[in-house]
Amino acid sequence: MTFISIEFLLFVALLVAMYYVVPHRFRWVLLLAASYLFYATLSIQFIPLLLVSTAFTYVTGILIERQDEKRQKKRLMVMGVFVLVMFLGWFKYFNFVNDSLRAMAGLMGWNYDIPYQDIVLPLAISFYTFQAISYLVDLYRGKLKAERHYGYFSIYFAFFPQLVAGPIERAKKLLPQFKAEQRFDYEHVSYGMKRIAWGFFKKTLIADRLAPMVATVFSRPDPTGSEIVLGTMLFSIQLYADFSACSDIAIGTARLFGIKLTENFRQPHFAVSIADFWNRWHISLSTWLRDYIFIPLCKGKKKRHQIYVAIIITFLISGIWHGAAWSFVLWGLIHGIYRVFGDATKHHREQLASFVRLDRTPELHKWINIATTFQLVSFSRVFFVSDSVAQAFHHARLYVTPSSWAPTGMLHALELFSLLDFVVFLFFFTAVHVFQYIERTKGSAWDWLAGRSTLANVAIQLFVIVSVLVFGVSSEGFIYGGF
Amino acid sequence: MNKIELYKTAFINGLDVVADATFEEMQLGVTKEWDSIGHMTLIAELEDAFDVYIDSEWITEFNTYQSGIDLLKRLGVDFGQ
Numbered sequence: 001m002t003f004i005s006i007e008f009l010l011f012v013a014l015l016v017a018m019y020y021v022v023p024h025r026f027r028w029v030l031l032l033a034a035s036y037l038f039y040a041t042l043s044i045q046f047i048p049l050l051l052v053s054t055a056f057t058y059v060t061g062i063l064i065e066r067q068d069e070k071r072q073k074k075r076l077m078v079m080g081v082f083v084l085v086m087f088l089g090w091f092k093y094f095n096f097v098n099d100s101l102r103a104m105a106g107l108m109g110w111n112y113d114i115p116y117q118d119i120v121l122p123l124a125i126s127f128y129t130f131q132a133i134s135y136l137v138d139l140y141r142g143k144l145k146a147e148r149h150y151g152y153f154s155i156y157f158a159f160f161p162q163l164v165a166g167p168i169e170r171a172k173k174l175l176p177q178f179k180a181e182q183r184f185d186y187e188h189v190s191y192g193m194k195r196i197a198w199g200f201f202k203k204t205l206i207a208d209r210l211a212p213m214v215a216t217v218f219s220r221p222d223p224t225g226s227e228i229v230l231g232t233m234l235f236s237i238q239l240y241a242d243f244s245a246c247s248d249i250a251i252g253t254a255r256l257f258g259i260k261l262t263e264n265f266r267q268p269h270f271a272v273s274i275a276d277f278w279n280r281w282h283i284s285l286s287t288w289l290r291d292y293i294f295i296p297l298c299k300g301k302k303k304r305h306q307i308y309v310a311i312i313i314t315f316l317i318s319g320i321w322h323g324a325a326w327s328f329v330l331w332g333l334i335h336g337i338y339r340v341f342g343d344a345t346k347h348h349r350e351q352l353a354s355f356v357r358l359d360r361t362p363e364l365h366k367w368i369n370i371a372t373t374f375q376l377v378s379f380s381r382v383f384f385v386s387d388s389v390a391q392a393f394h395h396a397r398l399y400v401t402p403s404s405w406a407p408t409g410m411l412h413a414l415e416l417f418s419l420l421d422f423v424v425f426l427f428f429f430t431a432v433h434v435f436q437y438i439e440r441t442k443g444s445a446w447d448w449l450a451g452r453s454t455l456a457n458v459a460i461q462l463f464v465i466v467s468v469l470v471f472g473v474s475s476e477g478f479i480y481g482g483f
Numbered sequence: 484m485n486k487i488e489l490y491k492t493a494f495i496n497g498l499d500v501v502a503d504a505t506f507e508e509m510q511l512g513v514t515k516e517w518d519s520i521g522h523m524t525l526i527a528e529l530e531d532a533f534d535v536y537i538d539s540e541w542i543t544e545f546n547t548y549q550s551g552i553d554l555l556k557r558l559g560v561d562f563g564q
Contacts, residue, residue, distance in 0.1 A: 141538065275519060291539040298523040299530070302497065307520045343520050 001041040003164075003249045004203055004474045009196075011038070016189070016256045024181040028151040031159065031178070031257070038160035039123070046122035053087060054157040056080070057132040058150060064139050065146040077140035081133050088129045091122050096324035124164050126321060128157055130288055135171045137292055144172045152178050161253035165246045167262040167284035174259070182258030191446060195252025197464045198435075203245035204472030205428040210238040211475050213416045218385055218395075225404025226413040228382070228395050235385050236378045237429070240269060243282070267436050269377075272369040274338040277377060285321070289314050308343070312336035322384070327392045331383040338376055424471055431467075486533075486562045490552065493532045497525030511546040533560050 001007045015034050022030055040047055060080035067073045089097075098114055105112030135156070138144050147153040156174050217223050217231030247264040254261045262284045271277035278286050297310035312333070319332020350359075358365040382399055386392035398404055417425065438445040449457060484492070491506050498516040500509075511517050517525070522545075526537050529551070535558040537545070545551050552562060 143538075143540070295523075295539045295542060298527065300527055302524050302527045302531070304520055304524060307523050310523075311520075343518070346518075 001038060003246065004200065012196075012253055012256065019182075019257055020184045027182075028149075028155060028178065031155050032151055035155060035158040035160040035163060039158060039163060042164070043123035045120075046125075049087070049091075049122050049125070050128070050158060053084065053128065053132060054154050056083060057135060057157070058147070058153050060136060061139050061146040061153075062148070064136065073140050077136050080136045084129050084132050084136075088125055091119055091125055093320075093324045094119055100326075127166050127168055128163065130168050130285075130321075131157065131171075134168075134288060134292060138170065138172060144175075147171065147175055149179075159254070159259075161250040161259075162261055165243070165250070166282075167247060167250065167264045168288050169262060169284065173262070177259045180258075185258060188255050188258055192252040192255035194446065194449070194461070195248045195255065197252075197461065197468070199245040199248030199252060200468045200472070201245075201428070201464050202241040202248065202432060204468050204474050206425070206432060207238050207242035207245060208473045208475045209421065209425055209428075209471075210234050210241070213421075214238055214385070216416060218387070223395075223398070224409060224413065225398040225401050226406065226409030227416070228398040229404050230410060230413040230416070232382050232385065232395070232399060233378050236269070236374070236381055239381065239384075240265070241432070267439065269374050270370055270436070270440070271373045271377075272366055273373055274335065274342050274376060277373055278335075278339075285318070289318055293317055304343075308340045311339050315339065326389045327383045327386055330389065330392065331380055334380045334383065338380070428467065428471070486560060489532050490529075490555070490562075493525065493528035494548075497521065497528035506548050509548045529555070533558070535560065 001011060011034075015030070018030055019027060036047065036050075039050060057080065060076060060083075064073050064076045064080070067076060094117055098116065102112050102114070104110075135144075139146055147156070152175055155178050156169075156171055159169075159174070159178075162169060214231055214235045217227045218235075220227070223231070244265045251261045251263070264283050266280040266283065268277055268281035271280050294310055294314040297313060298307055301307055301310065313336075315332040315336030316329060317332070318335070319328045319330070322328045322331070353359050353365060358368070379396065379399055382395045383392045386395050403409070414422065435445050438448050442448040449460065452460075491502075494500060494504075494506055494509065495502055498509075498514075498521045500514075500516050508514075509517055511522055512519075522542070526542055526545075529535070530537055533555055535555065537554070537558070541554055541557075545554050556562060
């Protein structure tokens, strides 16, 4: 049962009806059963791993809290994090490490005979492992108390709206919401349904409509440079639409139960710098990396170049979190270099902007920064979307070749679309941008919408639903669901 | 050196600003030298100068000269001396 299915909508509708009928003291049973059922429909073979990880983190948390000495707490926390990382490492990184060692042994002429293991990646393991790590570290830091109610704790680990692809939540934020008695609130339910519908809109009318074109470009043995440029930029749009749609549906579904999840995106393709981009893209992962990797790495570092090293390490971890392949490591490294280079050249760039008088036209300066940031991000995604490092470098070279950007080549590359597909995509892409424009100018498009007449609300909702039903297409799952 | 002088010295060292800067008007993201990377070097200077541990949650709360003093007071630093 994926998010984009009638079964999911019926499942959620039935659950919401039951949730507000069942007495509060039994609701955790309902949410937990629903979460495990949802996970089982997607990946039943890994239910035991989810259960073991939950039980392990629960017990370790209580043990950490019971220790009197800080040193003992730390030892237990480190042991707990190590075991969780080992779970993740075995399933996600064993073959990556194994293949890398075999390749290195081949180069060095060493004998290396550990065979390839046929290991399937458990669904959502990267997401729930990061939540579990944050729980143990926060306990050690004294930011929260160990949860004693095993039921509520298990829901924190497996809450179905955000289990598969986040947002990555902190126990401190989520557990009190599960425990509070949520009363039926029309505003919550209405908002939740609108967010779900908007997620369906972006997924079926933007992401999944672009997916075949992007797949065509990157599966071709010899794509043209213009096709790579166009395909990569379309992939950027697809990835944002796909992942933000997944977050919209997660946030909307959780809100139906009165639960508020973290916003994961703030129009990242309108970022004015790489630092700004990471404040807007996959926010729950960025803040996780900031709090549990970057800040600890910066402790005691008084020189800028030492902070640069911490930035590079953090982005390398971000890259390897996304996928067990060197192309993801390189993608992370590129973003680390962007961030460091951006900081090191900041004053020179400001001087240049002043010299060419860009500082006198701040709006133009802002849009130049937005376009530059989008191009830098898109270029890095060549490494994200390519199947191998060799292919990624070949595609990256094509991306930066000037002739790849020739208008005639780009027009030719647009033939990836049929005329109808192109018109349909442009229409709905414009609709998403109208929504984003309202967000930028009015603060919140949802609040703006709530202030319109009932007729306008009904018309907009009908437009969204009819568009999805008539023009929506759906492929299997979400890109980030594979991480 | 009193605590306020110690605090200002942390800014001078952490952000590489001049000694006669207008410290009271400094803000994260507004003062040129106080960007997100300078913020981390400033935190390290403050932790070292006052022998405190500044948690990630507080690091994001600390965004002005005055909020830094308030934070250090919460951590037990007495600025009355």
